Amino acid sequence: MEKGKPTSKEIYEELYPKSLEYYQDIKKTFKDDERYYELDFADLISLPTEFRNEAVVLPTARDMVDTFVDHIDISNARVYVNKKGSSNISTEETEMMRKFYLGLIHRNNVEADISPWRVGAKHYALHGLAVFEDLWDADQWISKPDRGVDEDENSYAEKVDKWRANQYDSLPIVIHAVNPANVIPDPYYGGRSFVFKVQPKVCMDIQRKYPKWTNPKQRKISGEVDVVSYWDKIYRCEFADGEPLLPVPGGVVEHKYGFIPYVFIDSGMGNMSVDNEAKMRYVGTLRYIFDLLVSESRSYSISDIILKRAAWPWMTAEGKNASQITTISQEYGKVNPLPDDVKLVEQVSKVPPDALNQHMYRTSDYISAHSAPRSVRGLGETGVRSGADRRLMIAEAASRYRYSEDAFRNGSAKVLTNCARLMKNVIPGDIRVWAKTPTDEFDMEIKKDKMKEPFTCYVEFAPISEEDEYRRHDDLERLVAGGIVTRQWARTQMSNVDPIKMEREEEKERIKNDPAIQSAISQYISGKMAEALAKRSAAESINNPPPPITPPPPQVTGEMLGQPPVEAGRGLVPPIPNVAPLGSAQNLQNNLAQNRSQISPNPTQGIGGGGNRQ
């Protein structure tokens, strides 16, 4: 046996139960998170038996989670890739990798029913953990075509492509957001060395994918079985009812990915406890307000029940002949005849006590303060009147979601670099990616041989609108023009500009245009260039000696014909004026510049808050 290769028995009988034990508490908590998100806790409101069916569950839990999810930036992805050298090949590779990453995000979003990033964002807010899985799609179906011993990569890739056309979507790399409750990470500190995934599947599905499975518990075709997948950096294994599924001796195979294809994005709202308890580490936004959610719904339900019974107007008939009244119609416009000496007296009911309402509002405040303040849900805050104050409030409140930006940015970069390694190490042949995004439009073939490890990238989700972006640029332009900030600082404020590279580019441009330096450099470079050209021409002449040079025929000029020479620097017709054509980008830019206010807005505008007029 290979050193370090676990057997299927060790995996299923030792590692799996140990990991399961570590994860069972958090699994229960994940179920609770889900229960509250689904508003399925009417039975916890504890109303008296006769009113139990009238309990009203407020949708606060959903609002809190959905607000959080909406504040996690997952749209307008921009990917930056480091250039590994200064050659043209390196530039080409960088651009190819950037498009590969962007294409992966775009195609996976387009081909999935729902974007895996959105699903991941919901798990992140609800459970405090998002898990992404990136696999070669053929690995999901064990019946993929076999590769012949001498079969070259391209013909095998063609075979896989044909098979895929009838099997799955067009991109061979699949990115899924897996429910964290189905993934069990290595329970120990110090790096993740293995991961289990548990997914219930129908018996028929397993039999189709793994025809050699013996169905040890003799379940019916519609029976449900937990399929357990084991992944470490080198090996993988699949089990159904404890039986290994992969058709190799021992059931454990080397997967060649070079990494564990699960990326964990932790919300950071939990705590790495002394005992590394999963329950404390992965904390969603609802975890510590379950009681408050129940209390809020209880207060509302009581108010609702009392109002329902008492708010409807009711009357009593008074007088000695009151018993003679048979019916009283409350239909609009209807006149009710009353017997002599009978009066209808309107009765006033008791409404729910104020204390109950106050308690409900206080509970709501606690919930809001803990998970999503009113301002981040687009609602007004008490005592906030001015726009500037309101913006400050929103910015402050939204700061609790700020870590999610970093977490998703870094997690996505990890997912994408994993995909690049999949492409390089596992997928046969080259693949084609395409995308149409607000900043990019491309359709290109990704060449495996041009991909060089280590793969690195930086992902940015830019949620701002075009309007915002324009305003930001305009503001920076004014600050630079006014001499308040430097160009370099302004560049650092723009997410799509690399200030260092830009400065270098600018310096290069200046060098190019400086005549003195240009002439010195030109001499040096032309010497080098002459050397290179001489070498090349000598190389070319080695097999193809150059043809004999014939002198060019003398040019007939006006001077020879007795005409005066044309004065240098003067054209025969006046030059065409340099005016931007109507409707062109430059023309629009000029119009915008003209329309822009020439006076800076008052810097204190909006800060006074208004309402202070004497």
Next chain:
Amino acid sequence: MNKSTFATTVDDIIKMKMEVVDEYISGIVDEIGDIGSPEKLIGKKYETWTPEDLQRLAGVYGEGDDTPLAKLIFNKEYEKVKTLEAEA
């Protein structure tokens, strides 16, 4: 003695300019001068080269131990010696 800020700035600029020139030379000039391997250029395996071929190639690649031609000759001759040693 510590350099003044001005001197440091000038040094930085010169360093940066030299880097830019180096980048240009390695990115564009060197690529033009890169004529590939001698065997590919002459279209023959080393074993079949004539003294004239060698002379023509030396004219293209130049003299010195660091040229692709010198490296190829060294490797081929080294292999020959190793084969002879193994046979003995």
